[in-house]
Amino acid sequence: xxxxxxxxxxxxxxxxxxxxxxxxxxxxxxxxxxxxxxxxxxxxxxxxxxxxxxxxxxxxxxxx
Amino acid sequence: xxxxxxxxxxxxxxxxxxxxxxxxxxxxxxxxxxxxxxxxxxxxxxxxxxxxxxxxxxxxxxxxxxxxxxxxxxxxxxxxxxxxxxxxxxxxxxxxxxxxxxxxxxxxxxxxxxxxxxxxxxxxxxxxxxxxxxxxxxxxxxxxxxxxxxxxxxxxxxxxxxxxxxxxxxxxxxxxxxxxxxxxxxxxxxxxxxxxxxxxxxxxxxxxxxxxxxxxxxxxxxxxxxxxxxxxxxxxxxxxxxxxxxxxxxxxxxxxxxxxxxxxxxxxxxxxxxxxxxxxxxxxxxxxxxxxxxxxxxxxxxxxxxxxxxxxxxxxxxxxxxxxxxxxxxxxxxxxxxxxxxxxxxxxxxxxxxxxxxxxxxxxxxxxxxxxxxxxxxxxxxxxxxxxxxxxxxxxxxxxxxxxxxxxxxxxxxxxxxxxxxxxxxxxxxxxxxxxxxxxxxxxxxxxxxxxxxxxxxxxxxxxxxxxxxxxxxxxxxxxxxxxxxxxxxxxxxxxxxxxxxxxxxxxxxxxxxxxxxxxxxxxxxxxxxxxxxxxxxxxxxxxxxxxxxxxxxxxxxxxxxxxxxxxxxxxxxxxxxxxxxxxxxxxxxxxxxxxxxxxxxxxxxxxxxxxxxxxxxxxxxxxxxxxxxxxxxxxxxxxxxxxxxxxxxxxxxxxxxxxxxxxxxxxxxxxxxxxxxxxxxxxxxxxxxxxxxxxxxxxxxxxxxxxxxxxxxxxxxxxxxxxxxxxxxxxxxxxxxxxxxxxxxxxxxxxxxxxxxxxxxxxxxxxxxxxxxxxxxxxxxxxxxxxxxxxxxxxxxxxxxxxxxxxxxxxxxxxxxxxxxxxxxxxxxxxxxxxxxxxxxxxxxxxxxxxxxxxxxxxxxxxxxxxxxxxxxxxxxxxxxxxxxxxxxxxxxxxxxxxxxxx
Numbered sequence: 032x033x034x035x036x037x038x039x040x041x042x043x044x045x046x047x048x049x050x051x052x053x054x055x056x057x058x059x060x061x062x063x064x065x066x067x068x069x070x071x072x073x074x075x076x077x078x079x080x081x082x083x084x085x086x087x088x089x090x091x092x093x094x095x
Numbered sequence: 096x097x098x099x100x101x102x103x104x105x106x107x108x109x110x111x112x113x114x115x116x117x118x119x120x121x122x123x124x125x126x127x128x129x130x131x132x133x134x135x136x137x138x139x140x141x142x143x144x145x146x147x148x149x150x151x152x153x154x155x156x157x158x159x160x161x162x163x164x165x166x167x168x169x170x171x172x173x174x175x176x177x178x179x180x181x182x183x184x185x186x187x188x189x190x191x192x193x194x195x196x197x198x199x200x201x202x203x204x205x206x207x208x209x210x211x212x213x214x215x216x217x218x219x220x221x222x223x224x225x226x227x228x229x230x231x232x233x234x235x236x237x238x239x240x241x242x243x244x245x246x247x248x249x250x251x252x253x254x255x256x257x258x259x260x261x262x263x264x265x266x267x268x269x270x271x272x273x274x275x276x277x278x279x280x281x282x283x284x285x286x287x288x289x290x291x292x293x294x295x296x297x298x299x300x301x302x303x304x305x306x307x308x309x310x311x312x313x314x315x316x317x318x319x320x321x322x323x324x325x326x327x328x329x330x331x332x333x334x335x336x337x338x339x340x341x342x343x344x345x346x347x348x349x350x351x352x353x354x355x356x357x358x359x360x361x362x363x364x365x366x367x368x369x370x371x372x373x374x375x376x377x378x379x380x381x382x383x384x385x386x387x388x389x390x391x392x393x394x395x396x397x398x399x400x401x402x403x404x405x406x407x408x409x410x411x412x413x414x415x416x417x418x419x420x421x422x423x424x425x426x427x428x429x430x431x432x433x434x435x436x437x438x439x440x441x442x443x444x445x446x447x448x449x450x451x452x453x454x455x456x457x458x459x460x461x462x463x464x465x466x467x468x469x470x471x472x473x474x475x476x477x478x479x480x481x482x483x484x485x486x487x488x489x490x491x492x493x494x495x496x497x498x499x500x501x502x503x504x505x506x507x508x509x510x511x512x513x514x515x516x517x518x519x520x521x522x523x524x525x526x527x528x529x530x531x532x533x534x535x536x537x538x539x540x541x542x543x544x545x546x547x548x549x550x551x552x553x554x555x556x557x558x559x560x561x562x563x564x565x566x567x568x569x570x571x572x573x574x575x576x577x578x579x580x581x582x583x584x585x586x587x588x589x590x591x592x593x594x595x596x597x598x599x600x601x602x603x604x605x606x607x608x609x610x611x612x613x614x615x616x617x618x619x620x621x622x623x624x625x626x627x628x629x630x631x632x633x634x635x636x637x638x639x640x641x642x643x644x645x646x647x648x649x650x651x652x653x654x655x656x657x658x659x660x661x662x663x664x665x666x667x668x669x670x671x672x673x674x675x676x677x678x679x680x681x682x683x684x685x686x687x688x689x690x691x692x693x694x695x696x697x698x699x700x701x702x703x704x705x706x707x708x709x710x711x712x713x714x715x716x717x718x719x720x721x722x723x724x725x726x727x728x729x730x731x732x733x734x735x736x737x738x739x740x741x742x743x744x745x746x747x748x749x750x751x752x753x754x755x756x757x758x759x760x761x762x763x764x765x766x767x768x769x770x771x772x773x774x775x776x777x778x779x780x781x782x783x784x785x786x787x788x789x790x791x792x793x794x795x796x797x798x799x800x801x802x803x804x805x806x807x808x809x810x811x812x813x814x815x816x817x818x819x820x821x822x823x824x825x826x827x828x829x830x831x832x833x834x835x836x837x838x839x840x841x842x843x844x845x846x847x848x849x850x851x852x853x854x855x856x857x858x859x860x861x862x863x864x865x866x867x868x869x870x871x872x873x874x875x876x877x878x879x880x881x882x883x884x885x886x887x888x889x890x891x892x893x894x895x896x897x898x899x900x901x902x903x904x905x906x907x908x909x910x911x912x913x914x915x916x917x918x919x920x921x922x923x924x925x926x927x928x929x930x931x932x933x934x935x936x937x938x939x940x941x942x943x944x945x946x947x948x949x950x951x952x953x954x955x956x957x958x959x960x961x962x963x964x965x966x967x968x969x970x971x972x973x974x975x976x977x978x979x980x981x982x983x984x985x986x987x988x989x990x991x992x993x994x995x996x997x998x999x
Binding site for chain 2: 067
């Protein structure tokens with residue numbers, strides 16, 4: 032295995048996507064309330080859950 | 096009463112007993128070869144990351160820092176996504192028999208005992224506050240539970256924290272060092288830790304649900320009430336004023352998840368299958384997410400409920416259920432907290448004790464005269480003893496730190512000090528894995544620099560804060576120099592202490608590591624190890640390894656060494672296994688070559704660390720020093736061999752492709768050859784027909800001189816006709832051959848296609864009139880201009896017209912010619928009302944020597960070459976020639992010629 036497998040590259044890309052989404056200045060954008068809950072709280076957990084779901088999708092994919 | 100001292104002690108003891116049973120079960124299964132370490136167990140065991148800090152401290156942190164407690168869990172989530180980095184660590188560790196993070200760094204930089212010792216010292220000192228945190232949290236939880244119990248349980252000289260430390264030390268020693276495992280894998284421990292992860296998650300979710308839905312009306316209610324108070328409303332939104340801290344904490348926790356000694360132990364050393372990583376990459380972050388959902392609600396609930404009372408927020412998870420009389424829940428929470436603390440303490444102290452034993456005690460022992468005198472003794476018992484003492488000492492240090500500084504900090508504050516310490520490993524680790532030029536000198540300089548800054552800006556101030564040492568260096572700066580204020584170094588203020596320390600320590604660390612590395616030269620061992628680490632995914636392996644060691648070794652001495660450190664039984668097992676891989680039945684036949692030396696060193700490394708193993712092997716084997724240049728030579732050669740084999744592969748692929756092409760070309764040639772044969776056969780046949788007839792009539796003329804004149808004239812007429820046909824045939828064959836071979840001469844001029852068609856019609860008028868066939872045309876006055884060879888175009892039209900006149904019935908025959916200018920081409924149609932052509936025939940008429948009509952009964956009326964030649968010509972012009980026809984409904988031959996592109 033000379034090159035990083037595709038799924039590893041996909042996961043790393045996900046990590047690179049997560050860094051800006053979970054830090055400032057993007058983190059400063061949500062304000063007020065979403066669904067009756069504080070927007071910042073909802074945003075953080077939603078992005079987090081999204082990353083987990085996507086990572087699961089990539090990692091558990093069959094084959095390559 | 097449920098919460099009496101005895102019942103709590105009993106339940107705690109029962110829990111520890113269950114833990115022990117789980118570990119025993121895991122070990123028994125491992126010994127039986129049926130490991131229970133699945134991908135899920137591995138992922139759950141990573142949650143040893145969630146300690147009392149998470150269980151008690153996060154809530155406390157949330158009451159002051161709001162959402163910032165989440166950074167500690169977002170960092171690991173992101174770090175794990177970079178699976179390639181972790182996979183590389185695992186791969187290297189397996190190849191090098193790495194047993195700890197100190198071993199990893201030391202091994203990379205030339206199996207240096209100095210570096211191993213340094214990393215161990217940093218790790219122990221760095222992690223001590225973290226252990227203090229666990230002690231403090233468990234002690235606090237015990238105090239909270241016993242607050243209602245008026246009977247004093249403990250004598251005055253024994254505080255609860257010391258008791259907790261002692262119990263944990265005994266339990267860990269009992270649990271973790273029962274035997275010396277040569278692989279340094281503890282499957283029982285991993286199973287127990289995974290079990291603890293489940294317990295603490297369930298306990299925390301229980302208290303979270305209780306507070307959120309039992310005491311309040313769910314999330315919305317809690318947040319609505321919090322919003323009413325400006326004090327609390329601040330906590331529920333990210334605070335952009337602290338953006339720097341937020342990012343620093345994510346970085347810090349991302350590093351901690353792989354560089355904390357216990358995390359390295361679980362993630363790397365205890366990994367049994369690389370594929371497990373794929374599960375951990377999402378299951379562990381999911382675990383973190385779940386255990387954090389209720390942190391903020393519990394914190395808000397506590398603040399709302401105990402508003403105005405002096406209740407330690409770090410104990411909200413216990414005090415909230417207690418305040419509502421939910422004693423069973425409080426007990427469950429207590430067990431959850433105990434699980435969080437014991438899991439951390441067990442793995443951390445086992446990892447640290449291994450490091451202390453291998454990298455601090457061993458080098459000292461190996462030099463001491465006492466051990467020299469005891470040659471030949473089995474030392475595996477001694478190693479165990481050292482580890483046990485180390486566990487006790489580490490917990491004692493934790494207790495001392497708690498006494499010295501613990502009271503001044505909240506739980507999370509203490510933990511972050513440890514995180515900042517292990518972050519110092521990052522440059523040497525990442526540099527070691529991805530940068531071959533990183534040297535031992537650079538690593539030592541970087542670690543020392545970073546550690547010194549950490550000590551000065553974070554650890555010492557934590558002592559100063561509790562008044563244990565004078566705080567002058569924090570308030571006024573060292574020697575009264577304001578630039579040296581410990582938490583505003585060189586005037587850098589406005590940061591919190593963690594970001595400040597992380598910034599300066601990593602600056603010093605990375606700076607020194609890079610600077611010194613670039614200005615020092617690695618020795619031979621280092622260069623070899625650098626190659627093995629950085630190129631682990633494509634390292635050539637044993638062939639190069641064998642060349643990298645040269646010297647004399649004696650097999651019995653090496654075997655004695657193995658027996659000494661592994662114990663005789665284990666040593667024999669490993670020897671037998673090694674002999675089997677080399678195809679030998681008896682290990683006594685193993686030659687004392689480079690491969691055997693390497694095997695022995697690997698086995699020793701698993702027991703006493705790579706640096707000590709190297710020293711031990713060197714003590715019985717005389718290794719020739721290869722020198723840096725030779726080592727680099729061998730490594731370069733290996734790299735070149737790799738490159739050559741890669742090139743060879745490429746060449747082979749090219750060769751295969753070329754062979755394929757050749758084969759295809761050969762096929763084509765055969766096909767063409769066959770066609771040529773067919774063609775010649777047909778041509779010969781076609782030539783023979785007129786010749787036969789000429790010969791027959793000539794013979795008749797020759798043999799019979801008394802033939803009538805009229806008869807004679809008729810015969811001669813036939814002969815002339817056949818000769819003409821023969822000439823035409825030969826001309827056409829030559830013409831076709833020229834066209835096909837591309838040797839035909841073309842003179843391209845601008846031609847009015849309508850005029851050409853009219854001319855051709857005029858030249859054939861007589862022929863049509865003779866057969867009484869009507870010829871009509873529908874041609875524009877000024878025809879479209881095309882770029883063609885005029886004579887060739889005329890040839891095509893005449894050919895189509897003469898074909899048409901041949902096949903229409905005499906008298907009633909009709910031939911119509913149309914010239915239609917279209918958008919980008921001219922379409923010429925020659926339609927007749929002859930017998931027409933069937934579906935197949937429409938295609939076949941364009942084949943060579945294919946005659947229209949039934950050739951068996953009718954006398955051939957043409958050469959069968961006119962249409963193929965016409966098609967060649969039209970295609971040369973860039974157009975098409977085809978026929979549209981139905982049997983009995985006449986045929987329409989159509990050809991197109993493209994119009995020249997309009998000049999721009």
